[in-house]
Each structure stands twice: as C-alpha cells, then as structure tokens.
Amino acid sequence: MRTIAVREDIRDLILDAADRLLSRYGYQKMTMDDLAREVGVAKGTIYLHFAGKEEVTLSVVDRIVERAKRELEAISKSDREPAARLRLMLIARVMVRFDNVRHYTENLGDLLAALRPALLARRARHFEEEARIFAVVLREGQRAGVFVRRDVSATAHALVLATNSLLPFNLSTRELGEREDVERQAARIGDLFIDGL
Amino acid sequence: MRTIAVREDIRDLILDAADRLLSRYGYQKMTMDDLAREVGVAKGTIYLHFAGKEEVTLSVVDRIVERAKRELEAISKSDREPAARLRLMLIARVMVRFDNVRHYTENLGDLLAALRPALLARRARHFEEEARIFAVVLREGQRAGVFVRRDVSATAHALVLATNSLLPFNLSTRELGEREDVERQAARIGDLFIDGL
DNA sequence: ATATGACTAAAATACGATATTAGTCTATTA
DNA sequence: TAATAGACTAATATCGTATTTTAGTCATAT
Numbered sequence: 001m002r003t004i005a006v007r008e009d010i011r012d013l014i015l016d017a018a019d020r021l022l023s024r025y026g027y028q029k030m031t032m033d034d035l036a037r038e039v040g041v042a043k044g045t046i047y048l049h050f051a052g053k054e055e056v057t058l059s060v061v062d063r064i065v066e067r068a069k070r071e072l073e074a075i076s077k078s079d080r081e082p083a084a085r086l087r088l089m090l091i092a093r094v095m096v097r098f099d100n101v102r103h104y105t106e107n108l109g110d111l112l113a114a115l116r117p118a119l120l121a122r123r124a125r126h127f128e129e130e131a132r133i134f135a136v137v138l139r140e141g142q143r144a145g146v147f148v149r150r151d152v153s154a155t156a157h158a159l160v161l162a163t164n165s166l167l168p169f170n171l172s173t174r175e176l177g178e179r180e181d182v183e184r185q186a187a188r189i190g191d192l193f194i195d196g197l
Numbered sequence: 198m199r200t201i202a203v204r205e206d207i208r209d210l211i212l213d214a215a216d217r218l219l220s221r222y223g224y225q226k227m228t229m230d231d232l233a234r235e236v237g238v239a240k241g242t243i244y245l246h247f248a249g250k251e252e253v254t255l256s257v258v259d260r261i262v263e264r265a266k267r268e269l270e271a272i273s274k275s276d277r278e279p280a281a282r283l284r285l286m287l288i289a290r291v292m293v294r295f296d297n298v299r300h301y302t303e304n305l306g307d308l309l310a311a312l313r314p315a316l317l318a319r320r321a322r323h324f325e326e327e328a329r330i331f332a333v334v335l336r337e338g339q340r341a342g343v344f345v346r347r348d349v350s351a352t353a354h355a356l357v358l359a360t361n362s363l364l365p366f367n368l369s370t371r372e373l374g375e376r377e378d379v380e381r382q383a384a385r386i387g388d389l390f391i392d393g394l
Numbered sequence: 395a396t397a398t399g400a401c402t403a404a405a406a407t408a409c410g411a412t413a414t415t416a417g418t419c420t421a422t423t424a
Numbered sequence: 425t426a427a428t429a430g431a432c433t434a435a436t437a438t439c440g441t442a443t444t445t446t447a448g449t450c451a452t453a454t
Contacts, residue, residue, distance in 0.1 A: 028406095032447060042398040044449080053447065083394060113310070120372060138394070147394045155394075158385040165361035175317060188355040196393025197280060197335075197344045197352075225437095229416060239429040241418080250416065 011049050014039050015063055018056050026107030027114040058118055065126045068096040072133045082141030087190035094166045094186040101168045108172045131156040162189055208246050211236050212260055215253050223304030224311040255315055262323045265293040269330045279338030284387035291363045291383040298365045305369045328353040359386055
C-alpha cells in the first residue's frame with residue numbers, strides 16, 4: 001500500500017523537478033543527472049517511472065494539458081447556461097496553459113524544437129480530447145434549443161482551432177504578450193462565437 | 198523609362214528565383230551565388246535591389262502576404278452581402294498562403310527557424326494590415342444593421358486571430374493536412390462567426 | 395521488490411585547419 | 425554615366441579528431 005503511494009508521489013515529484021529544470025535551463029541543458037539530484041533520488045530510479053528523458057519532458061507537457069482538461073470538465077459541469085460555459089472554457093484552455101508555462105521565460109523554444117515531432121503527434125490527441133468536452137456542452141445547448149443545430153464534433157473542433165493560435169506552442173509567453181491581453185483576446189473570440197457577427 | 202521597367206522586373210525575377218531555391222534547398226543551403234546564377238545576373242546586381250540574403254527571403258514572404266491582401270481587397274469590394282464577404286475573406290487569407298507555400302515540402306521549418314525574430318516582427322504588421330481590410334467590411338455591415346454593433350478594430354483582429362492557427366507559419370502544409378481539409382476548417386470558423394452558436 | 399550509482403556506448407563539445415559564403419568595391423559595359 | 429559584373433575579403437561554416445559529457449543499463453545493496 002505504502003509502496004504504491006510513494007510510487008505515485010515520486011512520479012509527480014520527478015515532473016515537478018523536471019518542470020523547474022526545463023524552465024531554467026531548457027531541454028538540452030537539463031541532464032538526467034541534474035534531474036536525479038534535483039528530485040533527490042538516484043538516476044536509475046527515474047527510469048523506473050519514465051522510459052527516458054524525452055518521455056519525462058513530454059509528461060510535463062501532458063500534465064499541463066491534463067490540468068486544462070480538468071478545468072474544462074469542471075466548467076462544463078457548472079450550472080451556468082451553455083453559452084457562458086463555452087465562453088469560459090475557451091478562455092480557460094488558453095489561460096491554464098499560459099499560466100503553466102509562464103516561468104519558461106527563454107527556454108520554451110529550445111524544448112519545442114527538440115521535441116517537435118513527438119509534440120505534434122500529441123497535440124492532435126490533446127485537441128481531440130478537449131473537443132470532446134466542448135462537444136458535450138454543445139450537444140446540451142442544441143438539445144435545449146439555445147444553439148443552432150449543427151455537426152457537434154466539427155463545431156467543437158472549430159472552437160478549439162480558433163483559440164489555438166493563443167496557445168504557447170510555438171509562441172512563447174513573451175511573444176504572446178501580457179496575460180490580460182491574451183485573456184481579452186480569448187474572451188473576444190468566445191463572444192463572437194456566441195452572438196455571431 | 199526602360200530602366201525603371203527593367204528594375205521592377207528584375208526584383209520580381211529575383212524573388213521568383215529565391216522562391217524556387219528556398220523551397221528546394223531551404224534558407225541555409227541557398228547561397229547568394231546560387232541565387233545569382235538562377236536569376237541569370239551577377240551577385241552584385243542582387244545587392245542593388247536587396248539589402249542582403251535575409252532581406253530577399255523576407256521579401257518572398259512579404260510578397261505572399263501582399264497577394265493575400267490583394268485577394269482580401271478584391272473580395273471586400275465584391276457585391277456580396279457583408280457576411281458572405283467576410284466568410285470568403287477568412288478562407289482566402291488561409292488558402293492564398295497555403296497555395297503559395299505548397300511547394301515547400303520539407304524546407305519551410307528551416308526557413309522559419311532561421312528568420313524567426315524578423316518574421317515575428319513582420320507578422321504583427323501583416324495581421325494589422327489584414328485586420329484593416331476586415332474592419333472596412335465590418336463597419337459597412339454594422340452601418341447596414343446586419344452586424345451587431347461592436348468595436349470594429351477589436352473584432353477584425355479577433356477574426357484574423359481565430360484563423361491564424363491555420364496559417365503555415367510554424368506548421369508546414371504537410372502538418373496542416375490536405376488542402377480541402379484546411380479549407381473546410383477555415384469555412385467552418387467563418388460560418389460560426391457569422392451565425393453564432 | 396525497490397532503489398542505487400558505477401559503468402558503457404553514444405552523443406555532444408572543443409579546437410585547429412580548411413573551405414565556403416555573404417557582402418563589398420573597383421573595373422567594365424551599354 | 426548609371427547599371428552591372430565578378431574578383432576579392434572578412435566572416436562564417438564545415439571538417440576531422442581528440443576529449444568530455446550524457447543517456448540509459450545493470451549488477452549490487454537495502
């Protein structure tokens with residue numbers, strides 16, 4: 001029992017340490033020895049939990065997306081009306097990511113360049129998963145008669161796509177601009193979608 | 198007279214040649230000697246028209262955006278109703294770019310990586326210029342009472358922003374997917390904006 | 395059963411020598 | 425005499441090789 005508890009725990013500790021080192025030094029300059037020292041375990045231990053350096057780093061990214069998805073789920077189940085929920089969800093998917101990479105001041109480009117192919121592959125999956133959550137609310141809105149009847153899955157993907165250029169995938173937070181500007185832009189896209197032109 | 202005509206002409210010939218070489222070999226591997234040979238002039242001649250290699254390459258990009266802008270202008274002045282015009286303009290800004298970088302099968306990433314800072318700076322200006330054209334149609338639609346009254350400039354920027362993730366800025370055409378899929382996605386975003394959810 | 399860290403093969407870095415290339419500039423041409 | 429050419433140069437990139445660093449493994453310890 002205790003074993004499992006520790007095991008779960010150490011995984012997150014490794015990801016926390018990796019997040020710190022990646023934001024400070026970038027992907028290339030974070031060594032597995034650094035990481036082990038930062039976590040406070042031996043190097044071999046990391047390999048008991050992750051397949052390798054790339055896998056650790058991708059898991060850091062996955063965890064951020066998981067946080068975004070949890071936030072989306074929470075909003076999608078709140079008791080606001082569907083339109084308001086979608087609007088907040090659009091903002092949330094942008095801002096959770098923004099806030100989670102804020103401390104990567106310089107070294108995000110390095111990380112993205114190094115893992116580009118693997119990251120691209122995951123991106124498609126991440127967007128798909130987020131679109132699913134949007135689709136639930138869309139369906140509900142259509143059933144309630146407050147949304148135009150339209151292909152739910154396609155519409156969900158369009159909502160995701162329309163906010164993608166605000167994600168810190170290739171634009172660092174520095175390049176994206178101030179937090180409040182980013183939030184305002186996401187909100188504006190949400191407003192337009194809800195009311196139409 | 199003839200001098201000026203030739204001058205204008207050679208500029209475009211240089212950009213044509215650069216476009217060919219860049220798409221075939223990428224930024225690093227295109228040498229100014231190659232370029233001169235491809236154009237059929239001496240190297241010094243190129244420097245009479247462009248400040249340098251980077252400037253030539255950025256001008257290739259600028260020319261593509263100019264084409265997109267011309268297309269936007271044309272659509273904005275067509276005799277369709279404002280909503281239809283905006284929809285076509287959203288699709289056009291994506292597709293003109295898509296079609297103009299289609300032949301860059303592998304070497305787009307190289308080019309983008311090499312000129313990233315300069316390219317980022319221009320992007321902001323390009324988007325601004327496109328937004329201006331959108332704003333004209335938006336204003337017209339609002340005056341005619343077919344659009345909700347809203348901040349025109351902000352709305353125009355939101356329209357541009359929402360289609361930006363379909364542009365081949367960091368995603369190559371290969372990564373973006375099939376032409377018809379890209380067009381369908383742009384159209385869907387346009388539809389959503391026009392009618393609302 | 396889990397964790398460790400010395401170990402190894404592979405990859406990155408350093409460096410001096412060589413080759414290539416961007417950009418210049420004077421001679422040439424139309 | 426204005427536009428073009430291409431030889432020239434300083435700067436940058438590439439190469440070959442020696443050296444160092446690092447990702448990932450595995451026999452041993454807890």
